[in-house]
């Protein structure tokens with residue numbers, strides 16, 4: 001059974017908990033305690049495959065603006081980066097998060113994993129108060145080679161489910177690519193033995 005780990009990141013109040021809970025329960029709950037971080041777990045079936053999903057919803061208060069992200073980067077297989085379309089500062093924060101992710105992927109040459117990132121413009125129901133254009137979100141996503149959508153955790157249940165499903169599907173695809181690249185156990189053992197003893201034999 002696959003184990004999938006997803007981190008939902010963004011600035012305070014962007015709607016990380018609302019989106020996560022909407023996906024997990026199909027319900028929109030107006031207020032969440034923002035002083036505690038959560039790892040939600042769910043068993044689900046995606047494309048006929050059973051998997052255990054963990055979703056990390058951090059407490060943004062103490063880390064706001066720090067962007068260290070080191071723990072999340074090591075832990076997660078994929079990321080949902082959320083901003084609030086009626087809050088330009090949250091867009092700037094999302095942009096900084098994407099740059100931080102990109103830098104770490106470049107440093108680690110994790111090109112395969114790069115696309116398991118979804119940029120989400122939340123609170124689309126507040127479009128009368130919009131501060132960030134759809135095209136700005138789309139461009140930021142294109143520049144960072146990630147997927148993008150605008151939606152409302154408050155009003156769009158199916159869109160939220162579709163967004164999470166897409167990012168989970170990307171993660172499982174990345175897993176499959178990695179599996180293909182990794183030599184099988186017996187082959188890699190043979191290679192190891194060959195490296196050790198083959199070289200020694202040559203030097204004798």
Ligand SMILES: Nc1nc2c(ncn2[C@@H]2O[C@H](COP(=O)(O)OP(=O)(O)OP(=O)(O)O)[C@@H](O)[C@H]2O)c(=O)[nH]1
Nearest residue numbers: 012013014015016017018030034060123152153154
């Ligand atoms: N109008 C509207 N409000 C939303 C939407 N999503 C979340 N909210 C509201 O935005 C506020 C913040 O939502 P949260 O889900 O707690 O945001 P968060 O990013 O988890 O915030 P922190 O836990 O403080 O980091 C709450 O009052 C939610 O009800 C949305 O799609 N539309």
